[in-house]
Amino acid sequence: MTKVDFKLIDSILEKYGCDKSKIIPIMQEIQAEYKFLPEAALMYVADKIGETYAELYGVATFYKDFSLNEKGKYVIKVCNGTACHVRKSDDVQEALYEITGMKPGDYISADGLFTIERVACLGACGLAPVCTVNGVVHPQMTPDKMRALIMDLREAERS
Amino acid sequence: MxxxxxxxxxxxxxxxxxxxxxxxxxxxxxxxxxxxxxxxxxxxxxxxxxxxxxxxxxxxxxxxxxxxxxxxxxTAKLRKHRQMILELLLVSHRSECTTCDKSGKCKLQEYAKRYGVKDVRFPINYCKEPIDNSSDCIVRDPSKCILCGKCVRMCAEIQNVRAIDIANRGSSSIVSCGFGRKLADSDCVGCGQCAAVCPTGALMIKNEVSEMWKAIYNSSKSVAVQVAPAVRVGIAEEFGLPADVPVMGKIVTALRMLGVDYIFDTSLTADLTIMEESAEFMEKLKNGDKLPMFTSCCPAWIKRVENKYPHLMPQVSTCGSPMEMFGALIRQQYADEDVFSVAVMPCTAKKAEAKRPELIKDDERLVDLVLTTQELARMIDEAGIDFAHLPDSEPDSPFNTYTGAGVIFGVTGGVTEAVIRHVLGATTDESICKIAECGVRGLEGIKAFEITAGDVQLKIAVANGLANADKLIEKIESGEEFFHFVEIMACPNGCIGGGGQPSACQVRKAERYEGIFVADSECSLRSSEQNPALDGVYKLLRNRAHDLLHVHYPDHKAE
The missing domain is CATH 3.10.20.740 (Ubiquitin-like (UB roll))
Structure with missing residues (x-):
């Protein structure tokens, strides 16, 4: 369970003057901090800015970029835009599931290291099929390259 | 033009x-x-x-x-469009019309029939979220939701409670409480207005008709029923009768035919409420206590105070609601009998009120079951009673008298007008007509006016709909306005527009409003203190009157 630092939330709220119309940047900053939106943090924000839980939940669930579920240390986005799709991004994703032991619908791998997200287009079609790991772009992925990448990340964690 | x-x-x-x-x-x-x-x-x-x-x-x-x-x-084009829309809606709606409580009143069902949608070409794909049965008032079935958003707008715009909103996006959109919680764990006050506007069976009043039949069929129990003032102008519409003709007499006959042993009119305890509430108000005024005093009859309002304005609780009248007071009377009168005490109310929030710990006296609930107007209409239907052609009957003694002041509790401003009648001692048609012109009447969301009582000028406000209540309270708390007495009813137009009443358009609700005043004018007694039964009531309650007629809600919500 992620512990929420309410002082930090206060500072974010202060920055935006507890303004209801700034709810999206407020959420973005919280997410930047925790990689997801902890329920306790959202409830705190709701009370402070005078919105109800239902309304904040509505906003948080509307945008794909917001997550209410805890994420792994490495967030891997696999592009499935048209260019990546025809260049077999599905195979890359399949390999990713296999090596991390995850299945579609899982938010986080059992070891807490990985989160897999399938995204529509990362805007780098010339590098298809493309993935990002915590924002770092990995071009022209193949299942083998993906397996090697995960191994490297695990190795880095161990040492 | x-x-x-x-x-x-x-x-x-x-x-x-x-x-x-x-x-x-x-x-x-x-x-x-x-x-x-x-x-x-x-x-x-x-x-x-x-x-x-x-x-x-x-x-x-x-x-x-x-x-x-x-x-x-x-046109042909429009018909085709509508058929397609309906077909797509039916795919995402769990159609179980034969067993659905909404059957016959469901808009989707009506339109599917009207536009001749015979078969659905697409695979059925309705929401698989479980039914939310957690609330005492309302049942939410996401599998029947067609995402029209009426409930969300009602909760936000009219009630300002915002307990539900649309979550997720596109084909995975659902109506949900915050963080996917259940209604019982949300800020929902149970007013039932969402269910009143829901076109399908996605939001419905908790149906407790079978409990009532069980009690009626149980020969070792007697069943006592009290009927709230607003029911007499709501129920008739379910049987094709006009909204502005009160039908209390027919309701009593129907209840007798159903097998109910004792039948009473809650208007009597509305009179009792006026006696208690007026005395409490005069006391507060004399002692210089913090004013305004807020009314306490509306359970959704009480819940709202607990959720949003706990600091105002000491200013809410300690009088129990008329339903609760009648519950206490029935328990006292039939102390040596096994009585199942039922209240027929225009209100869904009353179902939750009856279960409150404050309404348990002597280890027994004052009211065992609350049925809404719609549920009573259903029972009358189930029993095959031709309601429209029933003769009139009178409620049972000794609680069979009531005044017009009690009857008008059913509308917004009614409680206030009854208090004014009592305080001014207005018993004649003429004096009542004069009161009617002071600003207390009408269906506006917020009414503010002044009356002169003896040597004091009293400022009074009346609000209906919780969004209006919020506006009023904001003005009071900011010091912009001051009032001595404030009446709040959570439902638009007061109890006549309650969540338990048959769904109605504004024109119909205005007719109900007229109907209540017709019932008022038909009473020979118009002011609460004239009610001859009150003496007997106080004798019956003896020294327990205060204990049984008043409630002390906890000041603050348990954290």
């Missing part, structure tokens, strides 16, 4: 909100699932599409009526 042509008929209009309203005023029914006159325009269901002369198709609810407009509402 502007004019437009709808289906070849010339329709006059002035300041109409949209083409849908113009058509309605001219008795042309354009189908719609997401439009409601009292809510903002959503334009989501697209069923209300109309076609102009050039063949362009537009939704009537978002179309501004213009002088000289020519539209048609029922």
């Amino acid at each position: 502007k004019r437009m042509i709808i289906d070849g008929i010339s329709c006059e209009f002035e300041n109409a909100r949209n083409v849908l309203e113009v058509a309605k005023q001219n008795h042309i029914d354009i189908p719609s699932l997401c439009y409601c006159e009292s809510l903002s325009v959503y334009g989501g269901c697209r069923l209300c599409v109309v076609e102009n002369e050039r063949g362009a198709v537009e939704a009537a609810c978002t179309m501004v009526p213009k002088d000289g407009m020519v539209i048609r509402t029922n």
